[in-house]
Amino acid sequence: MNTNRLPVLLLTLAVLAGCSVAQPPVTPTTAAVPAALPAVVRSPVARTPAVGPECVRTTSYPVLPAGTDSPTLDAIRARGRLLVGVSQTAYGLSYRDPVTGGMSGFEVDIVNAIATALFGTDQNTVDWVSMNATDWNAVLTRQQPKDHKVTFVDLVLGSMTMTCARWPKWDFSTEYLDTKQRMLVRDASPITTMGDVGGRKVCSSNGSTNMAELTGGAFPRQPVVVGVDDETNCMLLLQQDKVDAVFTDDVILAELSAQDRTVKLLPVDSVLNLPVEPAAVGIPRSADHGMARFVNGVLAQFRGDGRADRSTTAWEKSYNTWLAANLGPEQPPTPAYLSP
Amino acid sequence: MFDTATDNGGGRVSVADTAERHSDYSAPEPPPPNGLFLLRQRLSRWARRTEGKLTLVTAALVGLCLLSGLVGTLGITQRADLLNAVAERNAPLIQRTFTVYRSLADADATSAAAFLAGAAESPSVRSTFEKDIATAGSALTSASALSATLPQPDVQVTSTGCTSSSTPPAGSVAQRLDLLARNLAVYTGLIETARTYNRQGLPLGAAYLNLASTVLRRDMLPQARVLYDEESALVAASEGQAAEFPWLALLLVVLLTGALIVVQVRLRRHTRRSFNIGLLAATLAVVAGGIWLIVASSIEGGAVDTSRAVDTTQIHVLAGALTDAQQARTDEALTLIARGAGAQFENDFTRRIGCLDTALKNVTQPDIAVPISDARATLVQWRQTHGTVRQHDDAGDTTGAVSDVINAGTGATPTTNGLAGTIDADLSKAVDQVRARSDDQIHSAREALSGTEIGFAVLIGIALVSAAAGMWPRIAEYR
Numbered sequence: 001m002n003t004n005r006l007p008v009l010l011l012t013l014a015v016l017a018g019c020s021v022a023q024p025p026v027t028p029t030t031a032a033v034p035a036a037l038p039a040v041v042r043s044p045v046a047r048t049p050a051v052g053p054e055c056v057r058t059t060s061y062p063v064l065p066a067g068t069d070s071p072t073l074d075a076i077r078a079r080g081r082l083l084v085g086v087s088q089t090a091y092g093l094s095y096r097d098p099v100t101g102g103m104s105g106f107e108v109d110i111v112n113a114i115a116t117a118l119f120g121t122d123q124n125t126v127d128w129v130s131m132n133a134t135d136w137n138a139v140l141t142r143q144q145p146k147d148h149k150v151t152f153v154d155l156v157l158g159s160m161t162m163t164c165a166r167w168p169k170w171d172f173s174t175e176y177l178d179t180k181q182r183m184l185v186r187d188a189s190p191i192t193t194m195g196d197v198g199g200r201k202v203c204s205s206n207g208s209t210n211m212a213e214l215t216g217g218a219f220p221r222q223p224v225v226v227g228v229d230d231e232t233n234c235m236l237l238l239q240q241d242k243v244d245a246v247f248t249d250d251v252i253l254a255e256l257s258a259q260d261r262t263v264k265l266l267p268v269d270s271v272l273n274l275p276v277e278p279a280a281v282g283i284p285r286s287a288d289h290g291m292a293r294f295v296n297g298v299l300a301q302f303r304g305d306g307r308a309d310r311s312t313t314a315w316e317k318s319y320n321t322w323l324a325a326n327l328g329p330e331q332p333p334t335p336a337y338l339s340p
Numbered sequence: 341m342f343d344t345a346t347d348n349g350g351g352r353v354s355v356a357d358t359a360e361r362h363s364d365y366s367a368p369e370p371p372p373p374n375g376l377f378l379l380r381q382r383l384s385r386w387a388r389r390t391e392g393k394l395t396l397v398t399a400a401l402v403g404l405c406l407l408s409g410l411v412g413t414l415g416i417t418q419r420a421d422l423l424n425a426v427a428e429r430n431a432p433l434i435q436r437t438f439t440v441y442r443s444l445a446d447a448d449a450t451s452a453a454a455f456l457a458g459a460a461e462s463p464s465v466r467s468t469f470e471k472d473i474a475t476a477g478s479a480l481t482s483a484s485a486l487s488a489t490l491p492q493p494d495v496q497v498t499s500t501g502c503t504s505s506s507t508p509p510a511g512s513v514a515q516r517l518d519l520l521a522r523n524l525a526v527y528t529g530l531i532e533t534a535r536t537y538n539r540q541g542l543p544l545g546a547a548y549l550n551l552a553s554t555v556l557r558r559d560m561l562p563q564a565r566v567l568y569d570e571e572s573a574l575v576a577a578s579e580g581q582a583a584e585f586p587w588l589a590l591l592l593v594v595l596l597t598g599a600l601i602v603v604q605v606r607l608r609r610h611t612r613r614s615f616n617i618g619l620l621a622a623t624l625a626v627v628a629g630g631i632w633l634i635v636a637s638s639i640e641g642g643a644v645d646t647s648r649a650v651d652t653t654q655i656h657v658l659a660g661a662l663t664d665a666q667q668a669r670t671d672e673a674l675t676l677i678a679r680g681a682g683a684q685f686e687n688d689f690t691r692r693i694g695c696l697d698t699a700l701k702n703v704t705q706p707d708i709a710v711p712i713s714d715a716r717a718t719l720v721q722w723r724q725t726h727g728t729v730r731q732h733d734d735a736g737d738t739t740g741a742v743s744d745v746i747n748a749g750t751g752a753t754p755t756t757n758g759l760a761g762t763i764d765a766d767l768s769k770a771v772d773q774v775r776a777r778s779d780d781q782i783h784s785a786r787e788a789l790s791g792t793e794i795g796f797a798v799l800i801g802i803a804l805v806s807a808a809a810g811m812w813p814r815i816a817e818y819r
Contacts, residue, residue, distance in 0.1 A: 095543035
């Protein structure tokens with residue numbers, strides 16, 4: 001009996017005794033470079049035809065006369081702080097200065113003007129809430145999205161375009177900057193005009209009007225669209241050679257190119273017929289539009305509406321400090337108001 | 341065995357008789373007296389003689405000796421090999437992977453804190469980060485060297501600490517280590533880019549820092565975590581196998597002893613000699629071998645069981661607690677960095693701190709009671725200070741909140757970063773203490789086994805020779 005089982009037993013023992021298979025080491029030939037991708041990258045973003053013709057509406061509510069009561073303003077004054085949603089990485093527009101730790105930029109100057117008008121000072125009266133275009137809809141319509149909690153804010157600035165699609169959902173102030181949609185490519189890129197991007201990877205931020213143009217068929221030959229949550233991440237992808245171009249507002253692109261001397265802005269392509277992008281402050285809707293009208297008053301001051309000499313306005317001063325060097329000289333936009 | 345076919349109950353009808361009877365009939369069956377048949381005839385005749393019987397008994401005894409010797413020795417060798425692997429490769433590999441995990445998590449927390457402090461980072465922050473990266477790199481290299489000789493883990497993995505929401509990606513140990521090494525280069529590159537942009541006052545630096553943290557948290561930490569969990573499970577499995585009592589070997593030893601005794605009793609009855617010195621010596625040798633086997637295995641098994649219990653109930657829990665403390669610290673900084681979008685980090689912070697608290701409550705070992713109670717006291721303080729951080733941040737006092745976390749100045753109150761560091765130090769102390777105890781147990785287990793396989797083999801060998809020597813004169817009497 002034992003003699004029959006012995007070979008089996010011996011075999012079993014031999015296997016147990018350590019004939020375990022050592023794994024082969026990974027041979028270091030040419031290892032693949034791991035891709036350093038931002039947290040949110042959608043690629044390719046599906047083509048979605050624009051719903052109706054894209055239109056721009058630049059008219060806003062008339063200025064709130066001084067001394068007029070508004071429940072929205074009262075609530076903010078009682079709170080003593082203004083909650084503002086901005087990007088913290090848009091160089092020149094609104095960014096956190098890594099050296100001082102403070103917020104700086106053209107849009108920050110506008111917010112400080114609003115805070116001063118509200119509280120008498122902009123010192124320690126503003127809470128800067130970091131957000132990008134993806135969050136706008138939820139924040140400004142005061143919805144609670146499922147995936148993450150959003151802080152409700154009083155204002156949102158972020159080169160936000162006044163469009164007919166957005167007007168029904170929230171209020172806009174009057175326009176504070178005229179922007180055009182342009183494209184950023186590497187110096188050595190074969191792309192020479194914005195129409196050349198058919199089949200190439202073009203990056204833009206999710207939720208922006210630029211993304212709507214990219215996916216809505218504004219280009220004669222469809223590019224491969226890459227969507228991220230912040231235009232700055234597009235720049236990282238461009239620097240890593242993961243995309244061929246970044247498509248967004250010229251003000252953002254000019255400030256991105258100012259941080260890297262090996263990229264260039266493509267000229268405006270009239271063939272594409274892209275709409276201009278008037279930037280305004282996004283404000284959650286209230287029945288009396290109190291906040292929008294108040295901000296319009298501050299912006300009228302800021303732009304120096306009606307003044308003959310525009311060169312001394314706060315707008316010019318701020319524009320020249322932050323944007324003129326990379327974007328060229330510019331005049332403050334002319335506001336348009338709804339009839340009261 | 342051969343004659344079962346013709347064995348009908350009581351009396352034996354031999355194969356030879358049957359063959360002869362068959363040969364009386366001229367037909368119809370053809371006579372089958374081939375070579376094998378003749379051999380069978382001879383064997384069965386020989387086996388019925390006393391000389392043959394004695395030879396068979398001797399052969400059986402020798403066979404049984406060989407079998408028990410083989411089973412016993414191989415079993416001991418196998419357990420000793422498992423313990424050697426645990427002590428010399430698995431346990432150090434676990435320590436290395438844990439070091440990788442901890443240094444990476446610390447690097448993440450440090451760079452987040454550095455970002456809070458602004459571009460003009462302090463030399464101490466810079467050196468902490470550099471030390472983390474160097475430690476992680478060095479631990480990765482030695483882990484790779486260790487893993488090259490290890491079998492592929494094929495074990496049920498139980499995660500320590502707060503379970504991660506991300507699913508563990510598939511891959512071998514070598515693949516994971518390779519991926520970590522490649523990503524470490526990418527991560528350091530991103531951090532240095534961020535640092536350079538920060539120094540120029542450009543916001544691309546913040547974007548690069550964010551990207552670096554994403555790469556670390558998404559692509560690296562889960563790999564290191566899985567590696568740690570897999571190796572821990574592998575050690576637990578190895579220890580489980582090494583602690584098994586050698587029942588089969590013991591059964592064979594008992595059978596052998598019984599057979600030796602039976603043979604001696606029968607021989608005494610037939611030969612009127614009171615003792616067969618050879619068989620007596622063989623019996624004594626087998627009994628001695630059996631006792632050695634039992635004692636060594638019991639000591640070894642007990643020690644391994646203790647070590648395993650320490651591993652699973654103490655080290656695992658403490659290691660989980662350590663990583664939770666690290667992640668909570670990063671969460672706290674990221675909440676401030678991300679500001680409005682920081683609610684997810686605050687939620688994660690609350691979860692991690694909860695896990696840390698539970699883990700600390702579950703550690704009841706008396707010899708590490710001091711560092712654990714220290715850590716618990718510090719945790720209470722951390723929770724209080726975190727409340728202050730939230731108050732300041734919610735009230736819009738970002739500067740105050742940042743100061744509560746990293747205290748760029750020189751405040752008297754401890755910062756949450758400092759408190760997290762204290763907890764980390766306490767828990768590290770406890771882990772080291774407990775790990776040393778576990779290593780001690782494995783060491784005693786190895787000592788208990790050392791020499792056992794040779795001793796057992798020699799004793800059984802002595803038994804074999806003695807039994808054969810004791811039987812030989814009895815067989816010779818019939819020649």
